[in-house]
Amino acid sequence: MKIPSGLITALQNANKTLVLTGAGMSAESGVPTFRDAQSGLWSKFRPEELATPEAFRKHPKLVWDWYDDRRNNIGRINPHAGHDALVELEQYFESLLLVTQNVDGLHQQAGSRDVIELHGNIMLSVCSETGKVIENSWIESNPGRPPVSPHHPRGLARPGVVWFGESLPADAMNRAMTAASHCDVCFSIGTSTLVQPAASLPLMALNSGACVIEINPASTPLSELATFSLQATAAEALTAINTKLASCK
Ligand code: APR
Numbered sequence: 558m559k560i561p562s563g564l565i566t567a568l569q570n571a572n573k574t575l576v577l578t579g580a581g582m583s584a585e586s587g588v589p590t591f592r593d594a595q596s597g598l599w600s601k602f603r604p605e606e607l608a609t610p611e612a613f614r615k616h617p618k619l620v621w622d623w624y625d626d627r628r629n630n631i632g633r634i635n636p637h638a639g640h641d642a643l644v645e646l647e648q649y650f651e652s653l654l655l656v657t658q659n660v661d662g663l664h665q666q667a668g669s670r671d672v673i674e675l676h677g678n679i680m681l682s683v684c685s686e687t688g689k690v691i692e693n694s695w696i697e698s699n700p701g702r703p704p705v706s707p708h709h710p711r712g713l714a715r716p717g718v719v720w721f722g723e724s725l726p727a728d729a730m731n732r733a734m735t736a737a738s739h740c741d742v743c744f745s746i747g748t749s750t751l752v753q754p755a756a757s758l759p760l761m762a763l764n765s766g767a768c769v770i771e772i773n774p775a776s777t778p779l780s781e782l783a784t785f786s787l788q789a790t791a792a793e794a795l796t797a798i799n800t801k802l803a804s805c806k
Pocket of ligand 1: 578579581585746749750772773774789790791792
């Protein structure tokens with residue numbers, strides 16, 4: 558695909574880069590989006606019945622089993638060429654902070670070094686009462702579904718993700734917002750930029766004078782505002798950008 562020369566110049570002049578990714582990034586690897594994950598057996602449930610603290614309090618086994626099913630699927634999935642391209646891009650900048658709304662850990666699996674997981678990580682289990690991480694060895698050796706927590710007498714193990722109605726981790730969001738207002742280039746990849754507060758990050762970057770590059774096969778509210786809007790998949794656009802950058806070295 559053709560990459561505008563102005564986009565390459567902006568990358569060549571950038572020191573600090575911020576990358577925001579969303580469900581479309583993972584979808585290209587075959588991770589079902591949140592709503593697609595409610596297929597088959599799970600299609601009769603609404604998100605509020607499976608992904609809220611109230612749902613977990615009322616039906617802990619049901620919620621645990623849904624996440625177990627998703628974890629099993631994600632465990633078989635690998636990063637794609639777009640994830641690899643983001644790792645390669647790191648060499649061109651003083652810093653590249655990757656902020657993801659995805660919970661599958663695919664960026665870390667690909668080798669990205671500085672990743673903020675705004676919505677947590679589905680492979681992690683935490684105590685429902687204290688939020689402390691629970692080791693996998695504990696989960697495997699405790700028969701309950703969900704297993705009881707080793708950290709609190711009334712606690713249960715729950716997925717280490719942010720549910721509807723819960724706040725995003727404040728430290729992570731603060732770091733992402735600081736990066737957004739100080740970056741030279743901001744990528745928004747595979748996200749509909751509809752879900753706040755993550756959606757505000759590219760806008761903060763834009764308002765601070767950064768070059769904003771959107772990669773999404775569909776139009777979003779950001780498309781008209783972005784400096785460059787590439788209507789392509791993440792793998793297609795990111796590999797093309799890398800090839801062009803490498804040829805200009
Ligand atoms: N490459 C790039 N973008 C893609 C691709 C692809 N291969 N495939 C789909 N997309 C785009 C879609 O066009 C859409 O705009 O990815 C976007 C996905 O949008 P959402 O499903 O709204 O996901 P996201 O923006 O990450 O939503 C944020 O909301 O549902 C919750 O927790 C969930 O993390 C998610 C959050």
